[in-house]
Amino acid sequence: MGKNKLKKFRDMETIDFVFQYPFAVLKEEGFPLKEKWRSTFFKNNNPIVLELGCGKGEYTVGLARRFPDRNYIGVDIKGARMWTGACQARDEKLGNVAFLRTDIELIDHFFAPGEVDEIWVTFADPQMKKVRKRLTGTRFLSLYRHILTPGGLIHLKTDSPFLYTYTRLMARHNSIPVEIDTDDLYNGDGALTGPILDIKTFYEQQWLDRGLTIKYLRMRLPAQGQLTEPEADIEPDTYRSFSRGWIQCPDEMARRTADTGNQTL
Numbered sequence: 001m002g003k004n005k006l007k008k009f010r011d012m013e014t015i016d017f018v019f020q021y022p023f024a025v026l027k028e029e030g031f032p033l034k035e036k037w038r039s040t041f042f043k044n045n046n047p048i049v050l051e052l053g054c055g056k057g058e059y060t061v062g063l064a065r066r067f068p069d070r071n072y073i074g075v076d077i078k079g080a081r082m083w084t085g086a087c088q089a090r091d092e093k094l095g096n097v098a099f100l101r102t103d104i105e106l107i108d109h110f111f112a113p114g115e116v117d118e119i120w121v122t123f124a125d126p127q128m129k130k131v132r133k134r135l136t137g138t139r140f141l142s143l144y145r146h147i148l149t150p151g152g153l154i155h156l157k158t159d160s161p162f163l164y165t166y167t168r169l170m171a172r173h174n175s176i177p178v179e180i181d182t183d184d185l186y187n188g189d190g191a192l193t194g195p196i197l198d199i200k201t202f203y204e205q206q207w208l209d210r211g212l213t214i215k216y217l218r219m220r221l222p223a224q225g226q227l228t229e230p231e232a233d234i235e236p237d238t239y240r241s242f243s244r245g246w247i248q249c250p251d252e253m254a255r256r257t258a259d260t261g262n263q264t265l
Helices: 003-014 023-029 037-042 058-066 079-091 104-109 138-147 161-173 202-209 250-259
Strands: 018-020 048-052 071-076 097-101 116-122 148-158 178-182 215-221
Touching: 003 018, 003 079, 018 079, 023 104, 037 048, 037 071, 037 097, 048 058, 048 104, 058 071, 058 079, 058 097, 058 116, 071 079, 079 097, 104 138, 116 138, 138 148, 138 215, 148 161, 161 178, 161 215
Parallel strands: 018 097, 048 071, 048 116, 071 097, 116 148
Antiparallel strands: 148 215, 178 215
């Protein structure tokens, strides 16, 4: 492990709004802030919003800056990435931010039923071959139900046509109300404004620069009703075989392929 990564881990241990709980400790002792995030940690009654797979925490920090009357918690297993957002929030003295280093599969160990108001899923791995790992699949939607308020919001922002199509089918198949649905967020009709346009993650900007379109869904997850997987063949994201994004830049992809003697980009 590199010295820089070790330094980041040491930094994380000194930030009092970063929580890192190994499963063994979680199983033995539980999480002390479960059901007490508002009363004990944030010390307010404001809504709680999670960013799942937060990476560097761009949405967690960006939303917290814009909406000081809401509480934001970034969740990821990659501590070295999370360090960036944690340091920004510390340096800016943002009092409505926390970070939680854990597997998303364990999310209901950290929050009580109805304790969370919204969930953001930002640029998650589409997991094209592993339906149980898709963050908008039935397994995870069922987990979210345990912690969301009834009818709580779920936001999906993705570069993946596969994950976008899959999530739309999931919503339709399970009668999940969809409030906003666009397959080209930044070239829409201009009706969408605010953080879904203003905040861009590091990788999102790279994909935009390479010509990808960004997709966005906002839906409300009902508290009741059986959730089942849709039966459909979805075209995979073939562009992932190349440097991410080139499949949507056919002219540039063809030029680069010719320049490299038909080697995979």
